[in-house]
Amino acid sequence: MAAVNPKHTYGYLNSLSNFENGVCLLYQSVAAKFDAPLVSGLLQGLAQDSLKHAKLLKAITEGSSYTEEKVKELSSELANAWRAADSGFRERMASGTLSGSDQREFIEKLTELESVLIAEYSSFLTEDILLLFAKETSGQYKVAPDHIRGIFLAMINDKRQHKKLLATIVELVYQNKNKSVGVTPVVKYQNPNSW
Numbered sequence: 244m245a246a247v248n249p250k251h252t253y254g255y256l257n258s259l260s261n262f263e264n265g266v267c268l269l270y271q272s273v274a275a276k277f278d279a280p281l282v283s284g285l286l287q288g289l290a291q292d293s294l295k296h297a298k299l300l301k302a303i304t305e306g307s308s309y310t311e312e313k314v315k316e317l318s319s320e321l322a323n324a325w326r327a328a329d330s331g332f333r334e335r336m337a338s339g340t341l342s343g344s345d346q347r348e349f350i351e352k353l354t355e356l357e358s359v360l361i362a363e364y365s366s367f368l369t370e371d372i373l374l375l376f377a378k379e380t381s382g383q384y385k386v387a388p389d390h391i392r393g394i395f396l397a398m399i400n401d402k403r404q405h406k407k408l409l410a411t412i413v414e415l416v417y418q419n420k421n422k423s424v425g426v427t428p429v430v431k432y433q434n435p436n437s438w
């Protein structure tokens with residue numbers, strides 16, 4: 244196993260913090276394009292969680308001597324998932340609308356983005372990395388690797404919840420698009436004597 248490079252590890256964490264800020268802004272932009280208050284509210288909630296994750300990641304790096312480190316590139320999986328979600332949103336906004344089928348497809352891209360973030364955060368759960376974070380942060384107060392593990396596990400759990408909420412949004416969008424199917428037509432009552 245290769246030794247953990249603290250400069251690169253903290254740089255990657257700083258970059259992930261910035262990335263989560265971008266995810267927050269993307270969710271906020273998407274929420275503004277949905278007329279349904281429930282869907283918009285769920286997306287705003289996901290935006291707040293992403294902002295929380297950005298702040299947690301930043302807090303981990305601020306306790307270290309590598310606070311300003313950044314990496315130029317995130318993982319290719321994360322970059323591809325971001326490009327798919329962000330460019331998909333920009334393309335649809337260029338046309339001015341986010342129709343039902345576009346909404347569903349776009350939410351699926353956001354779900355993929357959340358899956359990739361789960362994998363990214365899971366990669367920080369190795370003993371070497373947790374020990375590094377605990378050691379670097381312990382200058383201010385005693386931090387054990389399990390404390391850091393708990394933070395990453397909480398973020399992973401949030402991301403899993405995001406995927407469930409996004410699936411709910413897809414159901415709501417699909418349900419509203421097809422709500423006219425199977426609805427009894429409105430018939431005006433007429434007096435039988437007038438036939």
